Amino acid sequence: MTGALTVPAERAADLPAPLRAAASAGRFRFATGETVESLASGRRMVAVGLGHAPGPKSLRAAGAAAAAALLGEDRVVLDARARTPNEAALFAEGAVLRAWRPDGLRARPDPEAPRLSAIDLVTTDAAPWQVLAPALEGASFARDLVALPANHLTPSRFVHRLRPLARLGIAVEVLAADRLAAEGFGGLLAVGGASAHPPALVLLRWAGGGGAPVALVGKGITFDTGGVSIKPAEGMWEMRADMAGAAACAGAILALARRRSKVAAVAVLALAENAIGARAYRPGDVLRSFSGRTVEVVDTDAEGRLVLADALSYAARRLRPAAMVDLATLTGSIVLALGHERAGLFAADPGLGAALAGAGEAVGELVWPMPIGERHRADLDSAIADLRHCLPGRMQPDACHAAAFLREFAEGVPWAHLDIAGVESRDEADAAHAAGATGFGVRLLDRFLTHG
C-alpha cells in the first residue's frame, strides 16, 4: 500500500527498522500520543506511542496524534498488525475523528490546508472496525451539519440534507409550518416566528426489528440571535452550532441504519431559526405548548427548551416511545458548571441515566450527572401561566431550571436530557481533537442504543 505509514507502538520491537532507529535517535519514550518521524527510507513514516498497556482512551488518542501528524498527506496507511484487531479499530477510530474537517465552502483551494482523505487500516480482522464505522459515519454527518453556517443551513435546507437518509431505509417525515400550526406547536412556532425561514419538525424513523422505539429529541436552532432578548455581538457567530443536538440525533439514526440495527429508534428534530423581527415573540408572552400547558416567556434567548418541550410531548403522545433522550446545546450555565470536558446529564430515570453515562464513558464522550431539585422546579412557577421557562437575572442555575422545565413535558415517559453546550465544538485543534464540530452525542447514542 502506498502513502505515508504510521505504526502504533508500545515498545521498540513494535516498530519497523527505520522507525526503530529514529525512535532511538529521537529519545522516543512511547508515551501516549507521542510521535517521531522517519524520512530515511524515502517514505514518511510516523511512530506513535501508545503508553503502557493502552486502553480505548490511549488508543484513540494515539490514533488522533498519528492523523494530526500526517494531515498534509492525501493517504495514510495505519499499520496496526502488531495490535489486536480490537485495538487496531480503536486506533483507527481516533485517527478518523481527528482527520475530520469542514470542507466545501472554500472557493479557492488552500495549499496549506489538510488534505488527508483516505486511511488504510492494516489489521488481521476487520470485524471490530466494522462495528465502529457506522457511528463514525454518523458523527461525520453530524459534524458537517454543525459546521455549516446559518445561511447555508436554514430549517428547510436542513430538511433537504436529511431527505437522502431515506435511501438507507430511514422513513423521513417532515411536519411543515402549516401542519405545526394545525397541531398546536405553540413553542416551536413562536421561536421560529420571526425568521423568513419557517420552522419544521422532522421525524427520522428507523424501524429496526419493531417494537416501541427510543425517541431521540434534538434541538435544531439553525441560528440563534437570542431574538428580542438579543445576544451580545461578540461570539454570536458560534450560534450557527445551536443545532448540534438535532445533528447528533440524525447522525445516530444514520448509524443504526448503516449497521441494519434491530433497534427501533426515531429522531424528533425541532428545527427553527431564532431570529429577530416584526413577528418575533416577546419576553412576557404566554404561549400554549403542544401539551396544552401555557408557558410564560421570560427571555426569548431561552428558546431551546420551548422547541424541545413541544417535541418531547409530541414524541411522548404520538410515538409511544420506550424512552426519550434529548440532546441540546441548551445553556451557558452548563458551560460554567462543567466546562468543555463533560456534557450535563439530567435524568428523571436513574437506570436510563446510568446507561447513558456508561455509554459515554465507553466511547469517550463524557457526561456528568446534574440535579433537578425541588427548588429548581418551584422556581418556574408563574404568576399568570402554568409555568415560566426560565428565571430573570444573572447567576441562575439555568441548566437545572431548563431540565426541570423539560421534565414537565416528558409525560411520564422515562426521559433524560443531555445539555451539550460547551462540548459540541472546540475552539482550537490539538493532537487529540480537530477544531470545530465534535459530533458529540452520536457515538454515545449509538453505543447506548446498541448496548442498552
Added chain:
Amino acid sequence: MPEIVFAKPALPKSGGLALLLAADEPLAGLAAGVEEATGGALGRGLAAARFKAKKGETVTILAPGAGLARVVAVGLGKRDALTPLVLEEAGGHALGALLGDEKGAIAADGLAPNLAAHVALGASLRAYRFDRYRTTEKDEDKPRLATLCVLGEAVKTRNAFAPLKAIADGVTLTRDLVSEPPNVLNPAEMAERCRKLIDLGVKVEILGPRELRKLGFGALLGVAQGSANEPRVVVMQWQGAGGAKSRAPLAFIGKGVTFDTGGISIKPAAGMEDMKWDMAGAGAVVGLMAALAGRRAKVDAVGIVGLVENMPSGTAQRPGDVVKSYSGQTVEVLNTDAEGRLVLADLLWYCQEKFNPAFMVDLATLTGAIIVSLGHEHAGLFSNNEELAARLREAGEATGESLWRMPLGEAYDKQIKSDIADMKNIGGRAGGAITAAQFLQRFVNGKPWAHLDIAGTAWADKGKPTTPKGATAFGVRLLDHLVATHHES
C-alpha cells in the same frame, strides 16, 4: 431565644400548644386531651381547615378554649416515614407558629425520647435571631416566646437533647459570626471569638502576621496585604478520643475572608454587601468545633481557619503578581478576586504537614460558578476519595444539608497551567468551580480530601423550617453527623 425546658405530658393551662399529628391517625394522647378540654373545637377547626397532617402542613386555631391562646397542628406525614429530619422541621414549624405567646409548648408525647429531642433541636434552630444591632425595635414586633416546653418523657428527652443542644449552640455561633457586619468582624475579632472555644476545652492557637511571614504563608499573605486589618490563622484542636494512642485527627479547614471586595480585581458594587459572608466556611468550622467540644465528641479533630480581608489599596496584591505558597509551589495571581483558593492553599498544605490527618474537608464560599451550576439547594462536593465523598453525601441527606458531587480531572487541571509559575489562580469561565477545586487539590499532597463549595448555600434569601433567612451555618450539622456516624468509637 426562648429557653427550652422539658416536662411530663400534661395539658398547659395557658399560652400556645403545638400538636404534632401523623397522617391518617385519630387524635391521641395530649391531642385527644385538647379535643376533650375544648369540647371538640380542635377537631372542628382542623376539619374546617381541611387539615390532612401532610408533612409541613400547619394550622393555627386561636382561642380554642381550655385557657389556651392557640393550638397549632403540625403535620408529620405518615408515621412510618418519620425521620429525625422530619421531626426537626416539625419542631421548626411549631416554633414559628408559637412565637406570639410568652409561653409555648410542643406535645411530643407520641414520640420516643430520642426522636422528641429532634423536635426540640428543630425548634431551637428555628428560634435563631440576629438582633444585636436593633436598638429601636418595638416590643410588639419582637417575638414574645420566652419559654418553650417540650412535653413527653421529660428526663429521657432532656438527656437525649443535651448533645443536640451542643450542635444547636455550634450552629448559633456560626450564624452569629456569618451575620456580623464586616467592620465588626475583622480577622482579629474573629480570632478572638475563636479563642472563646477554650472554655469548651478546645486548644486554640492563633497565628498572627509575624508568625505567618516566618512560616512562609505567601499565598495567604498576598491576599491580606491590601488591608489595614491584619490576617490571622486559627488552629483549634479538640482531643476527645482519649486513650494513650493518639490517632490521626480529622481536619476541617475554612475560608475566612471577613470581607471580600475582590481586591484590585474589584467586584461590581451591586450586591457587594453579601461579601461579609465570605467567611462562612471558616464560620462553619468554628461552629463545628464548638459542637464537637460541646457534646464531648469522642474524636480528635482539628479546625483551621484562614482569616483575611481582601481590599484594594496601595499595598494590595496586583493581577500578575507571583506568590510563593507555603508548599513552595508558586502561583501567578491573575485575578485578585479568586482569593479564597490562595488562602486555603496554605492552610491545606500546613494542615497535612503538621497534623497528618486521616482526611481533610475544606469549606468555602469559593465560586459564583457553583451557584450557576447547582443553585441554592446543593453545595458542590469535590473529592479525591470515594468513601469520604459517599459518607459526606449521606450525612448531607440526613441533616438536610445536601451535597452534589462535581467532577475533577486532568483536563480541568490543565486550565490552570501558568506560563511563568507553577499554576495560575483562575482557569477561565468554563468549569469555574471545578478549576478552583483543581487548584486546591494541588495542595492536599495526595491526602484524602473533600472540598465543599458552599457559595450557594451559606446564606438564604428565603427561610426554611429550621433555618431562618440569612446565615444558614451550612456544614456544621453535616460534618457533625459525619463525625458522629463514622468516627466516634
